[in-house]
Amino acid sequence: MAFSAPSLKGRALRLLSQREHSRPELERKLAKYEEVPGTLALALDELAAKDFINETRVVQSVVNLRAPRMGAARVRQELLHKGIAPEAVAEAVAALRETELDRAREVWARRFGMPAVDMKERARQVRFLLARGFSGEVVGKVLGSTRRA
Template sequence: MKPATPRSLKARALQWLAQREHSRVEMQRKLLPHARAQAAQREADGDAADPMARVAEVLDWLEANRYLSQQRFVESRIHVRAARHGNLRIQQELAQHGLAPDADAAQSLKASELDRAREVWSRKFDAPAADASGRARQARFLTGRGFSAETVRRVLRESARGLHGDDTD
């Protein structure tokens, strides 16, 4: 039986992009080991090619043909993370990919952060904390999810008062 031929870098990238959106940085990180392996094989055959240049060429082709889009990646990541995480966590994750939300997306996230924090808090906790250690535990949970300190304070204050629908503060 003939051994299977290795998939091209373009085929690998298209397969990954069919599963979900990727950033250029993430796609480069995933493709580079395969490009190096292919370069080592080609070098043995007498054909030397720079793996980074081959990956950059594939990434440029993907962007030119709109398979890879930084804007779609940002929108997708925000959509997926917004229900469970705060603005700080979402922005930090995008920064790891060398990206940032546009002004409209950032404003939308900021406007909805308090409501999202309330929802995350209510899914995790049945009732307001009875003591200081319980409040600290709830605050650590929300802070760990990337909600700002001010948002965490407001959610905990409202939960203690039972004002989940009214933010007159």
Template sequence: MPRPQLSLKARALKYLSSREHSRLELARKLSPYAQDDDDIEALLDWLQESKFLSQERFSESLVHRRSARYGNNRILSELQSHGINGEALGEVKLELTQGEAERAREVLRRKYAEPPEDAVARAKCMRFLQQRGFSHRAIQAAVKTAWSEESDDFD
């Protein structure tokens, strides 16, 4: 006997129970299952009013998942691709900027155990951090200080 098909509301709640979603992302996931009489926008409005769907929680969740591996540029562009704009994006940017150099140092230490020996190796380290979305200022600080604090890890 086939399973009964989930309603659009049940499907949305199922998605939201597994992890936070942005409004845009949830609308994309629900659209293939919408019938002619279903109103996705009304459902999304109801989910936001009921506090099941929150752009702030989604932003915090994405930043938390990505900040240990990626830089501000990459995280902010991912937030924009999920439809997070305006004031919420400005708040996240301010929070991320404060610790970007330290995060870049940690990423660099995890990837490279030893400091670069020459300019070619240093450039390779810098390109790696740039691909991860770190700012030029954070990259410069990380390359200069990443290996000078090794004894602090064991104190």
């Protein structure tokens, strides 16, 4: 019995069964398997028509997965990398900014739990929060509210 390689649609469905993917992501991942030009676009059109590819679900998935641990800037960066429309990214990030201070405090408390004792430790805490995409203003508020009296 001869084994045949999975179709483009089959490969796309396998990827979509693992997590939500945007159309540009699927195009990037599956382009190397396209033997006849245009077949990938047709396969993805069919999946999009059946709502297997849905940008709104991708945005919700990323926000739900990343927001508890990451700042709005990191979530924005990931959404843009996935090829999400800039308007949808802006809308998602605007919603995240409302809770950014609380989320940054939770991330800081889980990681550090107590105020920095010296400037070296404070710089380490600042770098940690900035690397996770929290704004400098939010980082300042979090660390400002944790200073010892």
